[in-house]
Amino acid sequence: MLAEKYAAEIENILAKYPPDQKRSAVMPLLYLAQREDGYVTKEDMAEIGGILGITSTDVASIVGFYTLFYDQPEGDIRIQVCNDLPCALRGADEFLEQLCENLGVKVGGTTQDGSVTVEAVMCLAACDKAPMFQVQSGEGIAYHENQTVSSALEAIEALRKKEALA
Amino acid sequence: MSDLILLRHRQIPDLNQLDVYRQHGGFEAFQKAVTTMNPYAVTDEVKDSGLRGRGGAGFPTGLKWTFIDTENWPHYVVANADESEPGTFKDREIMEGNPFQFLEGVALAAYAIEAAEAYVYLRGEFWQIADQLDRQISELEAAGLLGDKLFDTDYSLRIYTHLGAGAYICGEETALLESMEGKLGQPRLRPPFPPSYGLYGKPTVVNNVETLTNVPLIITRGADWYNSIGTEKSTGPKIFSLSGRVNKPGNYELPLGTTFRELIFEHGGGIPDGRQVKAIMAAGASSSLIIANDEALDTPMDYESVPNVGAQLGSASIIVIDDSVSIDWVLRKTLHFFSHESCGKCTPCREGTFWMKHIIDRVHQGEAAWSDVELLNEVALQIKGKCLCALGEFAIEAVTSGIQRFEPDFRAKVSESSDEDELLVESEKA
The missing domain is CATH 3.40.50.11540 (NADH-ubiquinone oxidoreductase 51kDa subunit)
Structure with missing residues (x-):
């Protein structure tokens, strides 16, 4: 239960918004829920709906609309490569292709050990430092910029080790 | 400095x-x-x-x-x-x-x-x-x-x-x-x-x-x-985000009214690999494609001047495209973006971006006829002025300007010899 585990954090989140506008807290609470397993469970949605006085269908619609929320488990580490126009002009498509080849996955797929998912995502506001990717994990989102395939593979290996220890 | x-x-x-x-x-x-x-x-x-x-x-x-x-x-x-x-x-x-x-x-x-x-x-x-x-x-x-x-x-x-x-x-x-x-x-x-x-x-x-x-x-x-900074109607400094095919991409804080040429060649260090600049997008992916001729390069980047070369300054996100790039590929990139990002509320934008994406994929893969390019343009015009916000409008800027200003790139991609209607039907089935 989120309410027990993150009582203080939930209180801080709710305090940001007017008392009659609790619904504003839905996205911050979804981030909390996702911290644990990298995705939002049906139980989480029901609980968040309960806290905010909205239905779990309302909460699910938010999960469905926004790309950073997930309702299915994937790899613990999500490698999200931007290959939009400015990044692609700096080689992001080739970078993504070679990265996937090296990891033995297709774009959108997860490595056999279930640890790493590689995705192509939309612009991350780092166009001058392409090729780049962000890592989304329970700890948040971190940028890796000016990458080569080998520097990316090194970074991913380090994340895998860290995740294995956790 | x-x-x-x-x-x-x-x-x-x-x-x-x-x-x-x-x-x-x-x-x-x-x-x-x-x-x-x-x-x-x-x-x-x-x-x-x-x-x-x-x-x-x-x-x-x-x-x-x-x-x-x-x-x-x-x-x-x-x-x-x-x-x-x-x-x-x-x-x-x-x-x-x-x-x-x-x-x-x-x-x-x-x-x-x-x-x-x-x-x-x-x-x-x-x-x-x-x-x-x-x-x-x-x-x-x-x-x-x-x-x-x-x-x-x-x-x-x-x-x-x-x-x-x-x-x-x-x-x-x-x-x-x-x-x-x-x-x-x-x-x-x-x-x-x-x-x-x-x-x-x-x-x-x-x-x-x-x-x-x-x-x-x-x-x-x-x-x-x-x-005292900038031009009469576009005052102050502006951060120009420079990206794409330039030697030194990055943010450049310059007075409004600085020319494209100064940004791209003096600050951005010019185009890599001895290539020529072919097109410029001044407002990110939401931009019309500007033909990068001398007139365009010497245009001051301010709110009043950029429209003279058929575009808007917008957020001043200057994407540089060199002559190794075919414009149909540029549209493929921008349309995949806008199709993904359309919020789905207004039908012309939701359906229009979806279909434009599919048509440009066919064009890019060399599986289209010229009538498909015309259809792409037509779909784009059907979105114009029919939605609650500017996303749909932004999505078609590159499409209509790209087809109009860089027609040879599209001509080169479509099959001239095949029967056009048959091709269209075939790819619809696929």
Whole structure:
């Protein structure tokens, strides 16, 4: 239960918004829920709906609309490569292709050990430092910029080790 | 190198530390405003400065503030830090390098419209920046620069951060407000505009990060000083985000009115591999494709001049395309983006971007006839002027200008010999 585990954090989140506008807290609470397993469970949605006085269908619609929320488990580490126009002009498509080849996955797929998912995502506001990717994990989102395939593979290996220890 | 105004952190080390920012005059403007100025006087100064919105629309900032409904309370300021336009990466640098000047700008806007609460809406990917801003806001509260009864006056102000979760559309101000209210990020019907009906239905000013970051120095140094930078109608400095096929991509703070040539060749170091510049997008992926001839290269980058070469300055996100790139590939990239990011509310945009994506895929793969290119153009024109917000309009800028101005690139991709109708039918089946 989120309410027990993150009582203080939930209180801080709710305090940001007017008392009659609790619904504003839905996205911050979804981030909390996702911290644990990298995705939002049906139980989480029901609980968040309960806290905010909205239905779990309302909460699910938010999960469905926004790309950073997930309702299915994937790899613990999500490698999200931007290959939009400015990044692609700096080689992001080739970078993504070679990265996937090296990891033995297709774009959108997860490595056999279930640890790493590689995705192509939309612009991350780092166009001058392409090729780049962000890592989304329970700890948040971190940028890796000016990458080569080998520097990316090194970074991913380090994340895998860290995740294995956790 | 002249003194920077927005990217001051490049010249002043550790400007993201509050004590350093204060040593360089930080929060003097806010203190001066709260203790000696009427809120309307702050708005007047900004109005006189000629500052225009840096998020893309270029609307006069001070004028926007005067629209706030004073019959309906409370008022809110929302800083738009959703920076998601492909090719735009300026607000991120400001918030990382010069966060206190941005926050002081938020505070001044709040004082000007008599708001006691302000929110910074950041795109979800800016998680670490939001975390830093939270700490910096706490420091400001501890220093008595934010919080209750500031500088022994009756004015109180809180600033909060709010993270989005990956939706380009939330950069549109009414979609942003919906999102802040915990709803789907879909635009509202306007009017009413946010200054009369904004966050929680209350009068709200939504301003871009870069816009707000201009405000402290306008208050400290005055509108006349600000007016002396840039052109007559496009005053002040602008951060140009330069990306694509240039040797030195990055943010460049230059006066409005600097030419494309100066940005791309002097600051950006020209085009790599001895290539020629072929096309320029001035407003990120939302831009028309400008033919990069001498006339275009010598055009000043300001709100009035860029339309002379058939485009808009927008957020000044300059994407450079060289002569090794075929324009159909550029459209494929932008259409995949807009199709993904259409919020789905308005049918012409939702369906139009979807079908344009499929047609351009066929064109790009050499499986289309010229009639498909014409169909693409037709679908684009069907979106024009039929939606609640500008996303659909943005999606077709590159399509219609690309087909019109770079026709040979499309001719080269389509089959001339095959029977056109048959080809279309075949690919529909596939």
